[in-house]
Amino acid sequence: MSVEKEATKSYKIILAGHGYTGKTSLVRQYTDGRFNETYVATLGSDFCVKRIIRNKTRMDLNLWTLSGQQCDVSTVPSVNFRFADAVIIVFAINDDKSMSVLDQWKQKAEEIVPDDTVFVLVANKCDMKRIQTRTLEQISGSIYHRSFQTSAKTGEGVKDLFESVADMVLAKEANRNATPGFKLRRLSRPPRKNSLCTSC
Numbered sequence: 001m002s003v004e005k006e007a008t009k010s011y012k013i014i015l016a017g018h019g020y021t022g023k024t025s026l027v028r029q030y031t032d033g034r035f036n037e038t039y040v041a042t043l044g045s046d047f048c049v050k051r052i053i054r055n056k057t058r059m060d061l062n063l064w065t066l067s068g069q070q071c072d073v074s075t076v077p078s079v080n081f082r083f084a085d086a087v088i089i090v091f092a093i094n095d096d097k098s099m100s101v102l103d104q105w106k107q108k109a110e111e112i113v114p115d116d117t118v119f120v121l122v123a124n125k126c127d128m129k130r131i132q133t134r135t136l137e138q139i140s141g142s143i144y145h146r147s148f149q150t151s152a153k154t155g156e157g158v159k160d161l162f163e164s165v166a167d168m169v170l171a172k173e174a175n176r177n178a179t180p181g182f183k184l185r186r187l188s189r190p191p192r193k194n195s196l197c198t199s200c
């Protein structure tokens with residue numbers, strides 16, 4: 001069947017991570033090709049849709065951005081991540097604190113998403129001076145499917161990030177349906193906490 005005749009499929013992609021790391025800016029750069037120096041903190045969550053075609057599949061990427069301005073990640077309701085096809089955890093290369101809370105954000109998502117959810121790590125603000133000495137590979141280890149270096153300001157790596165995530169989501173779907181094609185590897189994971197509670 002040609003791509004014109006196929007129905008559009010919707011996918012939920014969530015950007016999470018510490019505040020001021022550039023999650024909203026990454027989405028804006030990808031969807032509108034714009035960058036704004038002025039900081040407007042996301043309240044709760046933001047949402048927008050980007051329609052793309054990948055591997056002959058018409059995809060609506062539902063891009064959710066979560067506020068990172070929480071004093072304690074443990075207070076973020078894990079239900080925010082429900083039904084996510086992919087979770088993008090963002091830190092800024094010039095912000096140590098944003099790197100130190102990466103695991104907490106990932107664990108929060110893992111409380112609720114299926115085992116085959118795509119997990120990606122993003123080192124944003126690569127146009128600025130790096131303060132960590134560890135490489136991106138050392139930081140991401142084997143607990144993310146892939147890691148990316150981006151600048152929402154210059155646009156570096158941004159299209160590649162979202163298109164690669166879209167491809168991995170399609171690969172995950174192919175895994176589930178046992179159709180031939182690129183397969184997504186399984187990530188190692190800590191035991192799941194048995195919680196769907198929105199207030200914990």
Ligand SMILES: Nc1nc2c(ncn2[C@@H]2O[C@H](COP(=O)(O)OP(=O)(O)OP(=O)(O)O)[C@@H](O)[C@H]2O)c(=O)[nH]1
Nearest residue numbers: 019020021022023024025037042068125151152153
């Ligand atoms: N130099 C540079 N600045 C950036 C980049 N990405 C974002 N910024 C700036 O960093 C600030 C925070 O960006 P946001 O996109 O609002 O960050 P956020 O992660 O959505 O923040 P919260 O909504 O509070 O969680 C803004 O002033 C942006 O202009 C980048 O790649 N390079």
Ligand SMILES: [Mg+2]
Nearest residue numbers: 023024041042
């Ligand atoms: Mg934001």
